[in-house]
Amino acid sequence: MGCLEAMKPEVLLSRCSFAEAREYIKKHVREYYEVEPGYKIHDVHLIGVPPLYVGIDGEDVVFPYTKPCHGTFVVKVAGGDAIGRLRSRRK
Template identity: 50%
Template structure:
């Protein structure tokens, strides 16, 4: 893909700190994965304060997305392949 903004996504939270996004994901999703900054998700390298927490719910990936000059968001995107790749990483 390469551009999150061109994907079909749902904004779960906006105008938050990275820590608030991490806590939201841990609190609201059972299947949680920790990755380091630079982890490639949807052909985009994630940036943020380690660990970066990614939630999985069915075929959806829930993750903090930092858009420079705009802040941090928690996004939800459906993508079975990314879910399988995250689960295989364990």
């Protein structure tokens, strides 16, 4: 598993529930996609209660990240190839 801190995240929402993270992304990010638990962004696997949303905000991705014993956070990191992978999920 990758290290979130190595991606220099901007924390948008701290210590929230999975539902609060989902609602934050829906409300604050125009372009978002539903992903399954275990979906990988860079080297970080997402965990949580479905549906999980990952947003695209310019050149960044916004997603919920859960740290055991610390809770769930909504973070923003540089998107890189994660943006193309998300957009290719459209059906």
